[in-house]
Amino acid sequence: MADDQVLTDMLTMLDRSPGVLALRVCVIELLIERERYADALTHCGIALGHEPGNAQVLGLMTRCTTALAGGAPDPAPVAVARKPQAEFDWVAAENEVGDIIAPPFVEGAPPEYVTDDDAATVERPRIGLADVGGMDEVKRQLDLTLLGPLRNPELATAFGTSARGGLLLYGPPGCGKTFIASAVAGELGANFYPIEIADILDIYTGSSERNVHSIFELARRNAPCVLFLDEVDALGHKRSQMHGSSTMRTVVNQLLTEMDSATHSNEGVFVLGATNHPWDVDVALRRPGRFDRMIFVGLPDAAARRSILHYHLRDRPIAGIDLTALAAHTEGLSGADLAHICTSATQLAMADSMRTGEVRPVGMPDVQAALAQVRPSTGAWFESARNVVEFANGDGSYDDLARYLKRVKR
Known part of the structure; x- marks a missing residue:
C-alpha cells in the first residue's frame, strides 16, 4: 500500500532525525489512523520528552489512551475531498494499485494543497537584525553573503557576485535560527514564509511533491519573500542513504527542481534553510544555485x-x-x-x-x-560536530565550525 510505504519512509527518517517534532507527530497520526495505538503512545512519550506540555501531542496521547482503555477514540478531523483533474482516471488508478492516490503532479497545474487561502502563513515581520541580541559574527556573515549584494546590486555585479541561490543556517538546536531568518526578512522588507516538514509530507502518492511545488509558487506570488525551510536535513536527506525510500527521493528531486534557476524563475524569492545536521543534507542541495552558502549559528554569546x-x-x-x-x-x-x-x-x-x-x-x-536544575542540551550535538570537523572536513566546508570549537574549547 502506498500510504504504508510513506509510514515506513517516515519511520526511517525519524531514526535519522529523532528530534524533529513535526515529523514524529505525522508518524503518530498515521499510527492512530491504522489503530496501532500502543506504538503511537510510545512515540507520544518520546515527543513529550523533547517538548514537554505540547498541546497537540497531549491530545494525540489522550486519543491513544482512550482507545487502549476500550473506548472510542476521538475522531480525527475529516479531510476535505479533493477534486481530481479531468485528465486523471481515478477509477482505473484505484483498480490498478488497490489504493487511493492523489492526482499526479503536473507542471504548471494550479496549487491544490497550498492555496491563496494559506496566504495567512505569509507574514511581514516587524523585526530586523538590530533586534537580534549579540551574534555579531552571524550578522557580519549575513551582510557579506546576502544583505550586502542585495543593497548594492551594481557593486555586486561589478565584482561578479549576487544573492542568488539559497543560504543555509546551521548549528546546535535551540539557538535562534528561525528568529534570525525572520529578522532577515524584516531587514529586507520582504514577506516571511516559514515551512516545516509537516507542511510538505502527505500520505497520498504524489501529494508531497505537489506541496513542494505549491509552496514555491505561493512564495513567488508573494515576492519579495523569504522562504524559510526548517529541518532541511529531514526534508532533503542524502538520497544515497534512502534505500527503499522512493517517496522521499522524489521529494528531494522536486525540491532540487524548484530551487534550480534553470527550470524556475525565483526572482525575488530568497530561500533560507535551517538544519542541525548539514552533513546529512543531500550534496545536490549544496551545489551552486541552491544552498551553496552556509553560516554557522553557535550558542548565544x-x-x-x-x-x-x-x-x-x-x-x-x-x-x-x-x-x-x-x-x-x-x-x-x-x-x-x-x-x-x-x-x-x-x-x-x-x-x-x-x-x-x-x-x-x-x-x-x-x-x-x-x-x-538545567544542564546544557547541546552536548550530544557538539560531540557529533567534533567528529565531523576531525574526519569529514576535507573540503573545508566546516572551517568556521572548527574555529568555533577551538575558541570555546569544546
Whole structure:
C-alpha cells in the first residue's frame, strides 16, 4: 500500500532525525489512523520528552489512551475531498494499485494543497537584525553573503557576485535560527514564509511533491519573500542513504527542481534553510544555485543571552533580577535552555505564591534555583560536530565550525 510505504519512509527518517517534532507527530497520526495505538503512545512519550506540555501531542496521547482503555477514540478531523483533474482516471488508478492516490503532479497545474487561502502563513515581520541580541559574527556573515549584494546590486555585479541561490543556517538546536531568518526578512522588507516538514509530507502518492511545488509558487506570488525551510536535513536527506525510500527521493528531486534557476524563475524569492545536521543534507542541495552558502549559528554569546532572558521575562512579574549577572553565569546554554530556565523560575514563584496565598514576583532566587536544575542540551550535538570537523572536513566546508570549537574549547 502506498500510504504504508510513506509510514515506513517516515519511520526511517525519524531514526535519522529523532528530534524533529513535526515529523514524529505525522508518524503518530498515521499510527492512530491504522489503530496501532500502543506504538503511537510510545512515540507520544518520546515527543513529550523533547517538548514537554505540547498541546497537540497531549491530545494525540489522550486519543491513544482512550482507545487502549476500550473506548472510542476521538475522531480525527475529516479531510476535505479533493477534486481530481479531468485528465486523471481515478477509477482505473484505484483498480490498478488497490489504493487511493492523489492526482499526479503536473507542471504548471494550479496549487491544490497550498492555496491563496494559506496566504495567512505569509507574514511581514516587524523585526530586523538590530533586534537580534549579540551574534555579531552571524550578522557580519549575513551582510557579506546576502544583505550586502542585495543593497548594492551594481557593486555586486561589478565584482561578479549576487544573492542568488539559497543560504543555509546551521548549528546546535535551540539557538535562534528561525528568529534570525525572520529578522532577515524584516531587514529586507520582504514577506516571511516559514515551512516545516509537516507542511510538505502527505500520505497520498504524489501529494508531497505537489506541496513542494505549491509552496514555491505561493512564495513567488508573494515576492519579495523569504522562504524559510526548517529541518532541511529531514526534508532533503542524502538520497544515497534512502534505500527503499522512493517517496522521499522524489521529494528531494522536486525540491532540487524548484530551487534550480534553470527550470524556475525565483526572482525575488530568497530561500533560507535551517538544519542541525548539514552533513546529512543531500550534496545536490549544496551545489551552486541552491544552498551553496552556509553560516554557522553557535550558542548565544553574553549579549544574546541577556537579550533572550529579557525577552522571556518581559511579560512576567519580576523583581530584583540582574540580567547581566545571569548572562555571565549561563555560558554554554542554548536559547531553548534559557527559555526553559525562565519558565521554571516562573513556576517556582507561582507555586510559592499558591502555598502562601500571597502573590510575589519572580526573583533572583527562583532563577538561580531553576538554573541549578538545567544542564546544557547541546552536548550530544557538539560531540557529533567534533567528529565531523576531525574526519569529514576535507573540503573545508566546516572551517568556521572548527574555529568555533577551538575558541570555546569544546
